[in-house]
Amino acid sequence: xxxxxxxxxxxxxxxxxxxxxxxxxxxxxxxxxxxxxxxxxxxxxxxxxxxxxxxxxxxxxxxxxxxxxxxxxxxxxxxxxxxxxxxxxxxxxxxxxxxxxxxxxxxxxxxxxxxxxxxxxxxxxxxxxxxxxxxxxxxxxxxxxxxxxxxxxxxxxxxxxxxxxxxxxxxxxxxxxxxxxxxxxxxxxxxxxxxxxxxxxxxxxxxxxxxxxxxxxxxxxxxxx
Amino acid sequence: xxxxxxxxxxxxxxxxxxxxxxxxxxxxxxxxxxxxxxxxxxxxxxxxxxxxxxxxxxxxxxxxxxxxxxxxxxxxxxxxxxxxxxxxxxxxxxxxxxxxxxxxxxxxxxxxxxxxxxxxxxxxxxxxxxxxxxxxxxxxxxxxxxxxxxxxxxxxxxxxxxxxxxxxxxxxxxxxxxxxxxxxxxxxxxxxxxxxxxxxxxxxxxxxxxxxxxxxxxxxxxxxx
Numbered sequence: 001x002x003x004x005x006x007x008x009x010x011x012x013x014x015x016x017x018x019x020x021x022x023x024x025x026x027x028x029x030x031x032x033x034x035x036x037x038x039x040x041x042x043x044x045x046x047x048x049x050x051x052x053x054x055x056x057x058x059x060x061x062x063x064x065x066x067x068x069x070x071x072x073x074x075x076x077x078x079x080x081x082x083x084x085x086x087x088x089x090x091x092x093x094x095x096x097x098x099x100x101x102x103x104x105x106x107x108x109x110x111x112x113x114x115x116x117x118x119x120x121x122x123x124x125x126x127x128x129x130x131x132x133x134x135x136x137x138x139x140x141x142x143x144x145x146x147x148x149x150x151x152x153x154x155x156x157x158x159x160x161x162x163x164x165x166x167x168x169x170x171x172x173x174x175x176x177x178x179x180x181x182x183x184x185x186x187x188x189x190x191x192x193x194x195x196x197x198x199x200x201x202x203x204x205x206x207x208x209x210x211x212x213x214x215x216x217x218x219x220x221x222x223x224x225x
Numbered sequence: 226x227x228x229x230x231x232x233x234x235x236x237x238x239x240x241x242x243x244x245x246x247x248x249x250x251x252x253x254x255x256x257x258x259x260x261x262x263x264x265x266x267x268x269x270x271x272x273x274x275x276x277x278x279x280x281x282x283x284x285x286x287x288x289x290x291x292x293x294x295x296x297x298x299x300x301x302x303x304x305x306x307x308x309x310x311x312x313x314x315x316x317x318x319x320x321x322x323x324x325x326x327x328x329x330x331x332x333x334x335x336x337x338x339x340x341x342x343x344x345x346x347x348x349x350x351x352x353x354x355x356x357x358x359x360x361x362x363x364x365x366x367x368x369x370x371x372x373x374x375x376x377x378x379x380x381x382x383x384x385x386x387x388x389x390x391x392x393x394x395x396x397x398x399x400x401x402x403x404x405x406x407x408x409x410x411x412x413x414x415x416x417x418x419x420x421x422x423x424x425x426x427x428x429x430x431x432x433x434x435x436x437x438x439x440x441x442x443x444x445x446x447x448x449x450x
Contacts, residue, residue: 107345110346113420113423115345115346115423116345116427120332120340120341120342121335121340155449155450156449159449160449189435189438190438191434191435191438192434192437192438195338196434198338198340198430198434199338199431199433199434199435200431200434202341202427202428202430202431203427203428203430205423205424205427205428206424206425206427206428206431208424209416209417209421209423210414210416210424210448212417213415213417214414214448216450219448219449219450220448220449221446221447221448221449222446222447223435223444223445224380224381224385224444224445224446224447225380225439225443
């Protein structure tokens with residue numbers, strides 16, 4: 001199976017029906033792709049309501065339906081539900097495909113501020129990669145609000161950073177091109193192999209505090225040299 | 226005891242003889258303060274060599290000597306040695322004083338990338354504050370290389386961020402003023418109470434990966450709204 005580098009004309013699965021999945025799915029449709037949004041139940045009300053707003057390029061189904069549909073799959077589930085969602089999606093439906101992981105392993109069981117539920121020396125993206133050894137997991141876009149993910153130009157002309165990491169270099173290039181040419185990211189920083197997810201997932205603890213300090217979720221960081 | 230807000234004419238203890246302690250100590254001397262650099266042994270060779278380069282405003286001693294000397298104390302020890310160093314410094318020598326904590330709880334026992342040795346829902350600065358309830362712990366400056374700590378203007382005219390957190394609002398103001406008026410920081414972001422240390426300590430995992438990606442330790446972040 002080969003994955004096209006273009007940003008249009010693809011079949012893409014989006015796992016998750018929350019704000020992230022809806023925003024990513026809408027953007028990918030605007031770029032000219034077909035989307036299947038997957039959730040636990042094929043008749044998920046949020047997915048159906050979203051579908052009505054984006055038109056015939058969207059379909060809805062189970063996690064397995066969405067994974068089977070896409071030549072590329074976005075994981076937009078919440079971190080606490082990610083492993084179950086991917087289990088339901090099925091390793092065979094994700095075989096040899098690129099899985100773009102946007103999830104964050106946030107543990108809110110002790111209230112705010114959240115902690116990570118992953119153990120030290122690990123990350124959720126690494127857990128995903130170990131559970132799906134024949135899938136090419138790329139971690140990205142987990143470090144900003146979803147409105148910024150798909151429209152970086154809304155903040156200082158897009159002069160701020162997004163990070164990508166993963167073990168498969170060709171897959172990382174495909175995702176980087178989609179971020180640049182499709183989503184409009186000017187600054188895509190390569191964070192190496194999938195262990196880079198430890199860095200960007202830990203960063204989210206910082207993000208939550210900055211959100212509180214700044215009083216808005218519409219922000220991002222720029223690395224200054 | 227009252228602590229002056231000015232950036233000169235103070236007696237300041239610096240705990241730790243590494244690059245961070247030496248750089249912070251030198252800067253504080255340049256600002257017109259007297260420094261006692263503390264370490265495990267009063268005759269620490271690195272401290273004595275450093276003292277020779279900065280002149281008569283510097284003295285060297287034990288952790289307890291440095292803590293007793295300062296009306297303000299900087300913790301520049303490595304995270305793995307911090308609790309032992311503060312135990313040696315002594316709660317009585319730190320009573321009612323501001324302790325500026327720059328340490329990071331990095332665990333390198335599994336190699337690179339490091340993890341944090343603090344448990345979830347905690348931070349090293351909170352451990353310090355719990356162990357020294359009569360000391361005013363302020364966490365700051367742990368998110369960049371020491372060359373940047375004392376000279377933010379070396380990167381993009383200083384248009385990037387430093388974070389401060391702590392439970393004592395007056396102490397946080399004192400440290401913020403020192404950062405602005407002494408060290409030259411234009412952008413000091415208030416990260417709230419001492420639990421904000423969880424955010425800036427977790428950020429260091431991100432920092433380490435960015436260091437590798439950028440190929441230089443001379444960088445910092447700017448929050449973009």
